Amino acid sequence: MSMKPRTSRKRSLLIGSMLILLACLAAGGVIVGNNLSGANQQRKVIQWLSENRGQGLYRFQERVHGSYELKTVDDGRFRHEAAEEGEAQIEYQPPGPDWLRDRLGIDYFDDIIVVTAYPEAEMRDISPLADLPHLETLTIEQSFVGDLTPLANLKQLRCLSLIQCQITDVSPLAELTNLKYLILAYNPVNDVKPLHGLKQLQFLFLNETNVSEAGYQAIQKALPDCQIQWSRAPNSP
Secondary structure, eight states, X not given: OOOHHHHHHHHHHHHHHHHHHHHHHHHHHHHHHHHHHHHHHHHHHHHHHHHTTEEEEETGGGGTTSXXXXXXXXXXXXXXXXXXXXXXXXXXXXXXXXXXXXXXXXXXXXXXXXXXXXXXXXXXXXXXXXXXXXXXXXXXXXXXXOOOGGGTTOTTOOEEEEESSOOOBOGGGTTOTTOOEEEOTTOOOOBOGGGTTOTTOOEEEEEEESOOHHHHHHHHHHOTTSEEEEEEOTXXX
16 A cells, blocks of 8 residues: 555645744744843833832732732821731742743743832932833832823823922823822922822822812812822922
């Protein structure tokens, strides 16, 4: 019995499989290239944060200590704390296979969702943060940060704390409709009308700002379900 037809079929199947594999690799190359580009941007942000007394938290790290909830203290500073003392800790491993993560880095597999920075007045430009589209929580205290434009497209932000900076214009925050916690204490901001449309806000801290009593009353009327703390700065014009 001749085996040529079967051999021919095997050869055809092999060639077809190779073509499919090459097509998948080509498509995967585009995907990997895009992911690597985003990962490289995220790495640069991490480097920038380390130079500005800041740090980032990956999504998998947020769960390392078990069940967490957001708590506020003093004039609005928030922190993540264990819901109950003595709660059992759960060890979460970084996503992705170890061998590939060692080659590509964690930034290829996971997103930075929490950023904290205490630059002691050194930070002015926060434009690198625009490269963290998955950011959910951002804290910056005691800085010369005034321009919030880089935050305008961070649509997943839920918690934003900007304490004792140089913020006067909050209009870049107007489209951040997922914000639930917003702390602007000790900033020279005086106009908070751009915040009137943030209907998801639950807590707003305007302690020691230049916001007038009329401005406070107006935003409280616009956001009746939001708990607002407000006081005028001692040297407010």
